[in-house]
Amino acid sequence: MVIINYVLMCIIFGTTFLAIKIGVDSGLPPFLSGGIRFFIAGFLLFLIMAVKEKNIMRLLGRKELFLSGVGLTFGTFATLYWAEQYVTSGIAAVLSATGPMLIIVIQSIILRHKVRRTSIVGCMIGVIGVLFLILPSFSLEVNSYWIIGCFAIILGEVFYASGTIYTKSVSKNFEGIHPVALNAVQMMYGGILLFILGLFTEEISAQTIIQPASLLSLFYLIVIGSMVGHSLFYWLVVKTDPVFPSTWLYISPFIAVVVGVLFYDEFFSWLTGVGAVTICIGMILINYETLKERVIAQRSKYIKV
Known part of the structure; x- marks a missing residue:
């Protein structure tokens, strides 16, 4: 069932x-549609969780969840929805996989955390991959909105x-609060902010x-x-560990590229393929030590059993 x-x-x-991509191409305002998506999804999930956990009503109005919504939903998806007016869905997915790389950058440069050597190498490889993705725009035609979208x-x-x-x-x-409930509230906050931005700009x-x-x-x-x-993500976190479900970042970009090319006739070049593979290799290196530690921990757990 896990697999x-x-x-x-x-x-x-x-x-x-x-x-x-299909939504924005059909004429949906990017910010407004993103706001509708996340507010409704968050609201429905919150209602479901409220039936199971009576104490989650106190989550509404918490500053921490509002700030989480600004980062995880509003900032992340306002830019993604806007950019997909000009960037293919496959490239958008691959570039979105750079999130773990930027976590390492912020932790090392701003927070002064010690970073493993493999993570630094992974970041460098990830940057090279991003350059490979952007190069096709120069080899075909210089499209400023395409580059700005990236x-x-x-x-x-x-x-x-x-x-x-x-x-x-x-x-x-x-x-003691279920992660799905926390995610639902931050999605509602992010959705409201996206909706307000759409009302004033679209x-x-x-x-x-x-x-x-x-x-x-x-x-x-x-x-x-x-x-x-x-919900599947959080179910997997509960049934396995926090790292294993997060490996979707290494697989989903390839799915997005293939689906976009096959079903939406999106542009694809060998440079795009090289860039996608390079970025995913960088992401694997960034998380290599964590994945290794988790595998060893799981193996020790089974041996004890």
Whole structure:
């Protein structure tokens, strides 16, 4: 069951990038659609968790979860949704996989944490991979919005990395609360901020929202992407450990590239492929020691049993 759910989670996370692309291409305002997605998904998950855990109502209004929502949802997805107007879903997925690399950068440069040598090498390889991804734009035609979109996604991953570090540091304030409930509240906060940004910066048309492609995109992202995908992730965290489910970052970008090329006729070149592989190798190196420690711990656990 673990393997089946893991594969399903990777497929879901890998296809959400194309679902976003289909939505914005159909005319959905990026910020508004992102706000609708995350608020509704977070609200529904919160209602489900409220039935199981009566004490989670106190989570509403907590400053820590608001700040987590700014980093993990608002900053990360405001840039991603905007960028997917100009960047293919496959490249968006690969660039989004740089999140762990930026966590290492922030921890080492800003927080002055000691960083393993393999993580430093992984970061360098990841940067090279990003350069490989951006090179095709210069070999074909210089598209300023394409390049800005790529860097916008990386900026979003800075928000993600900062939000992840902050959330981890304040997690002790919420001991005994299920992670799904915490995630639901931060998604609601991030969704509200995205919605407000959309109201002030985008032209809203009901006719655009009710188009079949727009509705299908929203439904898939709300129900399958946010509710099912994240529930599978947290189920895997409980059943295995925090590291194993996170390895979706190494698999889903390839799924996103393949799905985009096969079903949406997205551009693909050998440089794009090299960049995707290089970035994923860098991400594996960054997390190599952690993965190694987890494998040893699991092996020792089974030996004792």
